[in-house]
Amino acid sequence: MLAQRTALFKLSGTAAATAAAKAAAARGEDIIDLTSGEIWCGLAPSVRDGAIAAINRDANRYTDTIGLVELRDALARKISSETALPWSADEIAVTSGAKQALFNASMALLNPGDEVLIPSPYWTTFPAQVVLSGARPLFIETRHNKYVPLLSDIEAAITPKSKAIVINTPNNPTGAVYGHDTLLGIATIAIDRKLWIIFDECYGPFVHAPHIHYPIVSVLPQVRDRTLIVNSFSKSLALPGWRIGYLAGPKMVIDAVRSLQSHTTSNPNVIAQHALLNHLQSGDSGFQSKLKRHITSGRTLGLSLLSKLQLVPPPLAEGGFCFYLDLSAFQRRASIDGHEFSADEVANSLLLDAGVATVSGTAFGDAVGMRLFYGIDLALLDKALRRVTETLNAWK
Structure with a gap:
């Protein structure tokens, strides 16, 4: 028998989402991973x-x-x-x-x-x-x-x-x-x-x-x-x-x-x-300034693309380098239709249908949120967020 404390927690929701993205990529699927809080770059000299x-x-x-x-x-x-x-x-x-x-x-x-x-x-x-x-x-x-x-x-x-x-x-x-x-x-x-x-x-x-x-x-x-x-x-x-x-x-x-x-x-x-x-x-701050410029460019690009979402308000993105989407409009629509809603469904749809890995808000105690990190290559970010926007605008 395992210690009782092991029943008190499970694998981090963010780690689980990253693992799912890697597994899909290993199967040969075209996956763009927005789950992990990493900036894609080399080392500071x-x-x-x-x-x-x-x-x-x-x-x-x-x-x-x-x-x-x-x-x-x-x-x-x-x-x-x-x-x-x-x-x-x-x-x-x-x-x-x-x-x-x-x-x-x-x-x-x-x-x-x-x-x-x-x-x-x-x-x-x-x-x-x-x-x-x-x-x-x-x-x-x-x-x-x-x-x-x-x-x-x-x-x-x-x-x-x-x-x-x-x-x-x-x-x-x-x-x-x-x-x-x-x-x-x-x-x-x-x-x-x-x-x-x-x-x-x-x-x-x-x-x-x-x-x-x-x-x-x-x-x-x-x-x-x-x-x-x-x-x-x-x-x-x-x-x-x-x-x-x-x-x-x-x-x-x-x-x-x-x-x-x-x-x-x-x-x-x-x-x-x-x-x-x-x-x-x-005392060299040049590398960190470069990182900040990269993140700022990703934020600007992402906010422009996500502004085309029809049922999702623009994310705050005041700090850090993640977009957090409020999917509560989907929940309201599901309620009207007599269905239950969870952001897990949307995250699964984005992974399977759009090839974009995200983290459902359920990992953060929020059934109607979704996190997308944007510290990746800008060309890939552009591709990923266009897929996200198209999929969410068509999502039923």
Whole structure:
């Protein structure tokens, strides 16, 4: 018999969608994959050079459990610049991507029976890791407010068991960017109601004008003592397969994470650490500027093509690099006809009939949403979204 906890979760919905796309492609089908949150590009020269140099000097030994001190110093300077607050190396743990940072946060903060507030739609890993810790996710619906939680809804969801709230901006999957006043309100509530904030800003570098990304600790510095910042270089440096990210927060939490990580992965990949350190020390922002231009071009192209959808409103796409489609008009039409509706049906139709792999909103707690990542080659994106538009406009 398997452990009972294995029944509490299943394969990530996004991972399952990606697997389905790869399986279809392996069968020889013409599939364009919009499921995976990756930017299609090569390595940053500073990252490549740092990795090669580390290999050439035989960097194959353990590092500190939570990362090279030099790397944590460099990350402290980065976070200090971004937040306009001083940070030190002992407030930062380098992790094997943002997922491990989130896992560490859950394990360090949560006890069985605690409750964690999560705006919905949500990235599928958020509630899964809360459940793994023995805590319970409580979802706050955001569809009625352009996918940004209302402060009144947050207040109404808090109970004596509430321990934390997860804030993800720019948001995956919706692309919503939380404004200054919303973040100020959330920070104030967290202080007043003694909640921890788990602040996931992995898509922070990709915010589209006129929107602005604000680190929540900059909006209200007093909330820093109860905030954990989660970030990754999977997006900002297009390094998803390198699994390198970090958790930043109060030293007491990072000390607990050091002990926890010593019994899970130990230190993150040493070559990835040295590669990232070289990039941070080089100060070269040219590669990231190139990524932002590519994403901006994809967004512009995609919004133009998706504007031709007849029953689907234009996606927000305020930040990040995904389009999130609201398919509720299909649900209403199905209800009139006496049928049940799920975005799963539409995702299956797009895969089978249009050769485009997408992620159904059911993976994000939303039966009428659909996510399409657009960080791919622009010619393929053009082809994919034309297929999506044609199929959805004809969908019954």
